[in-house]
Amino acid sequence: MALERPVLLEAAPCLVHTAPIWLLPRLLDVVAANGLRRLVAVSSTSRFTKQGSGSARERETARRLAEAEAVVDVTCRERGIRWTILRPTLIYGGGRDHNVSDIARFIARFGFFPIAGRGTGRRQPVHGDDLAAACLAVVDNPATFDRAYDTPGGETLSYAEMVARIARGLGRTPRLVHLPRPLLRVALAAGSRFPGLGHLTPEMADRMNTNLEFDSGAARSDFGYDPRPFGFP
Numbered sequence: 001m002a003l004e005r006p007v008l009l010e011a012a013p014c015l016v017h018t019a020p021i022w023l024l025p026r027l028l029d030v031v032a033a034n035g036l037r038r039l040v041a042v043s044s045t046s047r048f049t050k051q052g053s054g055s056a057r058e059r060e061t062a063r064r065l066a067e068a069e070a071v072v073d074v075t076c077r078e079r080g081i082r083w084t085i086l087r088p089t090l091i092y093g094g095g096r097d098h099n100v101s102d103i104a105r106f107i108a109r110f111g112f113f114p115i116a117g118r119g120t121g122r123r124q125p126v127h128g129d130d131l132a133a134a135c136l137a138v139v140d141n142p143a144t145f146d147r148a149y150d151t152p153g154g155e156t157l158s159y160a161e162m163v164a165r166i167a168r169g170l171g172r173t174p175r176l177v178h179l180p181r182p183l184l185r186v187a188l189a190a191g192s193r194f195p196g197l198g199h200l201t202p203e204m205a206d207r208m209n210t211n212l213e214f215d216s217g218a219a220r221s222d223f224g225y226d227p228r229p230f231g232f233p
Contacts, residue, residue: 014038016135021085022064025071032079039076039083040135043069045150047087049212055201069148077146084138085148086131089214092232093128098199100125100166100232107167112175116184116205119160119176122213124152130227137223144222150214154227159208162230169232181205 011034017024021043031039043065051062069085076083092100107113134151138144157165164174179187185202192200219225 011035014139015040016139017041018135021072022068025068025075028072028075028079028081032075032081036079036081038139039072039081040138041072041083041085042131042135043085043087043148045087045089045152045212045214049207053201053203054206055203058201058203073146082145084144084146086134086138086151086219087148087214088126088131089150089152089212090123090125091128091131092125100162103163104166104170104232107163107172108170111172112177113163113167114177114179114184114187115160115163116179116181116208118178119158119163119208121159121207121209122156122211123159123162124154124156124213125162125230126151126153126227130154134219134223134225134227137225141223147218147222149219149222149225150216151219151225151227152214152216153230155229156213157230165230166232181209 012031013035015031015036015038017027017039021041024041028036046058047062047065047069049062050058051066053059053062072083072085075081090099091097095101103113130153131151134149138149160176163176167174184205188200188204189202191197216225216227
């Protein structure tokens with residue numbers, strides 16, 4: 001409710017904003033007037049990984065993330081608010097994400113998972129609890145003021161190995177069906193037309209063999225970021 005009607009936001013010196021960051025700029029004047037002096041916001045590494053996507057929708061997501069981050073920077077500096085932005089990679093845990101949880105649901109239903117080519121693209125899934133801990137760790141840490149941090153998970157593994165671990169976590173024998181990328185693109189495009197699957201894009205098949213790695217060194221150094229290795233569930 002507060003996101004749609006910012007007048008309902010109560011006075012507070014600190015705000016941790018975990019909703020999509022593009023919803024934040026229009027709230028800043030209200031929370032600044034209510035005494036906000038510290039802001040922690042969650043963005044996404046999709047700002048970088050989707051900016052060159054063949055999908056107009058994904059490029060728009062990257063644009064909105066980048067523009068929102070820029071507005072947060074400028075507006076907070078003008079109003080004397082110290083800000084920190086965290087950019088997680090694939091968030092999992094809780095069963096509500098469209099990445100790891102979707103893979104798990106597919107495997108649970110069909111007993112296999114289709115992968116474009118060999119699925120060699122490197123991934124760094126980050127558990128939601130580790131991201132929450134990062135938000136708390138930066139709140140009172142001056143070293144993190146007015147900075148943005150990439151916050152990947154604690155382990156780098158291939159897309160195929162990530163899927164295999166999800167299968168094993170479900171008590172299933174991993175069955176990865178390796179398909180030609182053009183065929184899987186067609187399947188994803190078709191699947192996106194079904195209710196609840198509108199987030200699917202053919203470009204997902206392209207990224208299965210693309211390395212999406214980010215450096216957590218600055219986060220580890222400045223606020224002791226220490227995410228867990230990937231495990232499911």
